[in-house]
Amino acid sequence: KPVNQTSAVKATPTLPDAQIVTDVKHWTDRLFSFRVSRPASLRFRSGEFVMIGLMGDPDPKTGKQKPLLRAYSIASPAWDEELEFYSIKVQDGPLTSRLQHIKPGDQIILRPKPVGTLVHDALLPGKRLWFFATGTGLAPFASLIREPQTYEDYDQIILTHTCRDVAELEYGRKLVEDVRNDALLAELMGEGFADKLVYYPTTTREQSPRMGRVTDLLKDGTLFRDLGIEGMSAKDDRAMVCGSIGLNKDLKDILESFGLREGANSDPAEYVVEKAFVG
Numbered sequence: 001k002p003v004n005q006t007s008a009v010k011a012t013p014t015l016p017d018a019q020i021v022t023d024v025k026h027w028t029d030r031l032f033s034f035r036v037s038r039p040a041s042l043r044f045r046s047g048e049f050v051m052i053g054l055m056g057d058p059d060p061k062t063g064k065q066k067p068l069l070r071a072y073s074i075a076s077p078a079w080d081e082e083l084e085f086y087s088i089k090v091q092d093g094p095l096t097s098r099l100q101h102i103k104p105g106d107q108i109i110l111r112p113k114p115v116g117t118l119v120h121d122a123l124l125p126g127k128r129l130w131f132f133a134t135g136t137g138l139a140p141f142a143s144l145i146r147e148p149q150t151y152e153d154y155d156q157i158i159l160t161h162t163c164r165d166v167a168e169l170e171y172g173r174k175l176v177e178d179v180r181n182d183a184l185l186a187e188l189m190g191e192g193f194a195d196k197l198v199y200y201p202t203t204t205r206e207q208s209p210r211m212g213r214v215t216d217l218l219k220d221g222t223l224f225r226d227l228g229i230e231g232m233s234a235k236d237d238r239a240m241v242c243g244s245i246g247l248n249k250d251l252k253d254i255l256e257s258f259g260l261r262e263g264a265n266s267d268p269a270e271y272v273v274e275k276a277f278v279g
């Protein structure tokens, strides 16, 4: 699909690096997602992040305004005409306390310099790809499960998502459902591609069919038993991790105990990690 400046909204950008909000969805009182126009020149690899934000309040002394920017994983795939983001709302957070109020037609600032390690290039070839997310750490995987290369490169893709309660899983649940039913994706990736995608949501603070932190379910073998998989090996398994600092650290230790090594763009290996945007 060609990459076009969206034509859905006619407002003219006035801020430097301004993009226009085209859609906003509130999932819970703590979570929302939104879509914005895509700069015609922006190329990125599915899984990367960019800096986005709003103009800050005027400096009380000088009256000057500076952009207030934070790192956000792009949740849409590289082929999408627009850009999608998935965000927490922090009531006293400098950016998200204001960003949560954006509406279609509003402007946000988007620095068009995508970077990040949760990309296919940072992993060596393998058979099974694990995506481990907590909370808004789902965002890069929302991009990657809509990326054709994910299905070309792997026999099986397992998306795990751990949240406090069931409502916080909804963005991911809906996304997986949409991916499985999307005719355009089926055309891009071939019929039956969705059979490769396994979705494994868990909650930690509300009753649901699967309870517990994914780290605990890995350590006690529940995750493998549930999926009918024997375990992980450096030969076949590749992993991407995106969540809180605690999750990232705990999963690094678990993955290394299976013999997987951390990779980078310049030095691909068996797993990669990135901190989810917080506050």
Ligand code: A2P
Pocket (backbone or CB within 6 Å): 134, 135, 162, 163, 164, 165, 203, 204, 205, 213, 214, 215, 244, 245, 246, 247, 248, 250
């Ligand atoms: P828990 O409820 O046991 O803290 P948050 O909403 O605070 O960002 O957390 C999102 C989810 O990540 C929660 O379900 C939380 O579980 C889980 N979590 C937090 N830290 C870890 C960790 N070190 N390993 C695995 N899961 C974690």
